[in-house]
Amino acid sequence: MPDTPWRDTVGTGSTSVPTVFFLSDSTGITAETLGNTLLTQFPAQHLERRSIPFITTVEQAQEVVAVIDRVAAAGPRPIVFSTTVSLDVRAVLARSRGHFFDLIGTHLGQLEQALHASASGQPGQAHGLGDAVRYQSRMAAVEYAIEHDDGQSLRALERAELILIAPSRCGKTPTTMYLALQHGILAANFPLVEEDFESLSLPKPLLPFARKCFGLTSLPVRLSQIRQERRPGSNYASLNQCTFELRNAEDMYRVNSIPFVNSASMSVEEISATVLQRMELHH
Amino acid sequence: MPDTPWRDTVGTGSTSVPTVFFLSDSTGITAETLGNTLLTQFPAQHLERRSIPFITTVEQAQEVVAVIDRVAAAGPRPIVFSTTVSLDVRAVLARSRGHFFDLIGTHLGQLEQALHASASGQPGQAHGLGDAVRYQSRMAAVEYAIEHDDGQSLRALERAELILIAPSRCGKTPTTMYLALQHGILAANFPLVEEDFESLSLPKPLLPFARKCFGLTSLPVRLSQIRQERRPGSNYASLNQCTFELRNAEDMYRVNSIPFVNSASMSVEEISATVLQRMELHH
Numbered sequence: 001m002p003d004t005p006w007r008d009t010v011g012t013g014s015t016s017v018p019t020v021f022f023l024s025d026s027t028g029i030t031a032e033t034l035g036n037t038l039l040t041q042f043p044a045q046h047l048e049r050r051s052i053p054f055i056t057t058v059e060q061a062q063e064v065v066a067v068i069d070r071v072a073a074a075g076p077r078p079i080v081f082s083t084t085v086s087l088d089v090r091a092v093l094a095r096s097r098g099h100f101f102d103l104i105g106t107h108l109g110q111l112e113q114a115l116h117a118s119a120s121g122q123p124g125q126a127h128g129l130g131d132a133v134r135y136q137s138r139m140a141a142v143e144y145a146i147e148h149d150d151g152q153s154l155r156a157l158e159r160a161e162l163i164l165i166a167p168s169r170c171g172k173t174p175t176t177m178y179l180a181l182q183h184g185i186l187a188a189n190f191p192l193v194e195e196d197f198e199s200l201s202l203p204k205p206l207l208p209f210a211r212k213c214f215g216l217t218s219l220p221v222r223l224s225q226i227r228q229e230r231r232p233g234s235n236y237a238s239l240n241q242c243t244f245e246l247r248n249a250e251d252m253y254r255v256n257s258i259p260f261v262n263s264a265s266m267s268v269e270e271i272s273a274t275v276l277q278r279m280e281l282h283h
Numbered sequence: 284m285p286d287t288p289w290r291d292t293v294g295t296g297s298t299s300v301p302t303v304f305f306l307s308d309s310t311g312i313t314a315e316t317l318g319n320t321l322l323t324q325f326p327a328q329h330l331e332r333r334s335i336p337f338i339t340t341v342e343q344a345q346e347v348v349a350v351i352d353r354v355a356a357a358g359p360r361p362i363v364f365s366t367t368v369s370l371d372v373r374a375v376l377a378r379s380r381g382h383f384f385d386l387i388g389t390h391l392g393q394l395e396q397a398l399h400a401s402a403s404g405q406p407g408q409a410h411g412l413g414d415a416v417r418y419q420s421r422m423a424a425v426e427y428a429i430e431h432d433d434g435q436s437l438r439a440l441e442r443a444e445l446i447l448i449a450p451s452r453c454g455k456t457p458t459t460m461y462l463a464l465q466h467g468i469l470a471a472n473f474p475l476v477e478e479d480f481e482s483l484s485l486p487k488p489l490l491p492f493a494r495k496c497f498g499l500t501s502l503p504v505r506l507s508q509i510r511q512e513r514r515p516g517s518n519y520a521s522l523n524q525c526t527f528e529l530r531n532a533e534d535m536y537r538v539n540s541i542p543f544v545n546s547a548s549m550s551v552e553e554i555s556a557t558v559l560q561r562m563e564l565h566h
Contacts, residue, residue: 041402127552269410
């Protein structure tokens, strides 16, 4: 913890909304991910959220406990999700006045038995540099995704593991970025444009790479709505045009045996998981 | 599960390496995140990893159990991390021959008590569209990050919540993408170039936005190594040039009170968590 700005911003105001703390000896990503997943089971709850990463010493843990206890004194008992690994740090954090959820410690004993091995006790390796080769491949994939966004570059398309194709505004770009950043997939994306909708064939530059292509489609009403935000009142955003483009894109996918998914009610995370599964891409 | 390609690719080969299954009724992100965090405690273990997302029915769960049991019959007992929510689905999955880790169910009872509320039992909301406003802000941030990558556009810089500055190849671009995609932060990034190193002032376009700036630096040896991969043998990649640029960048950060961090041994996740904490950016 090089700085601790949270000390000044947290825990003095009295409030009736419970505060949820995400505590970690590293980035806090795992604590936030599982904590928030658990909290989605209580959709009606209004909650304040505070992430405190990089808690690595007993002294820092004691400061954090003081913050939690101040919040506990001023309002409802806080919820505390922790992924800290050090036994000493965990022991201190567990003594706060919050409801303590030890997301790591709870499972470690069972996992030690299953693997016939002892936990290392080393904190925070999950979102560090870790496996350097894997990390570099993710960074290279981000670069590749930016360079090949929206059909900008046809260079090195043969290196792509995946080419996402779709009419404008169906979610190609954020999905490509997600697959690159989280999974290190070399992903290009390519827009379908007017001339593509007049034939049923893949855009010419993609013809040699048909087996790497995955299509996105959407619902005309949804697509029109998204395009209206970008270019209100345009033909581009009209329901007619969106209906035309989506129908033709889907026909084209079918004729060319391109797998596709309707992204209208899916997040980039859901689209990405679907693409990985259907294209059998694993790293 | 629209398709189930994993049925053909998993579990027929006999192997001495334990297989880890990540089972989910949605994307599998939470199961993979906590599961992999737990596994980093056992760095010496070689493991096969299989993610099976979108398990929403008892029939699908039974198919998955059959896959796990086939793997169990052929080699070491598999590890099974599950974040499925449905009691029926969980009950089926728990009967496989793998070591079953119920990452959601384990904590739900305690959380119900803490929140004085019942869990909804609705599967897989954590990485869906969820809060539409928050989701749209993340997507808009990805667009903004691409448009403002590497100083490409100075338009709408006043909308930025954060401007990352650094010499070339210190990690600006992937960090910006991560902050946009995961946290919905409107982040621009801006390269420091030759003329910037000759003065100690911020690049001119950034002068009105000094308080939004965060600097990255690195170690000369590390930076030179990364640049050599891009332009081997160039002055740009020489240790001398890297030393010069990094020293001047750090001086400039200090003179202008720009907070900064040395990214040489940090992942984008760690850099991002540090930036969020130091700049007090929260969404």
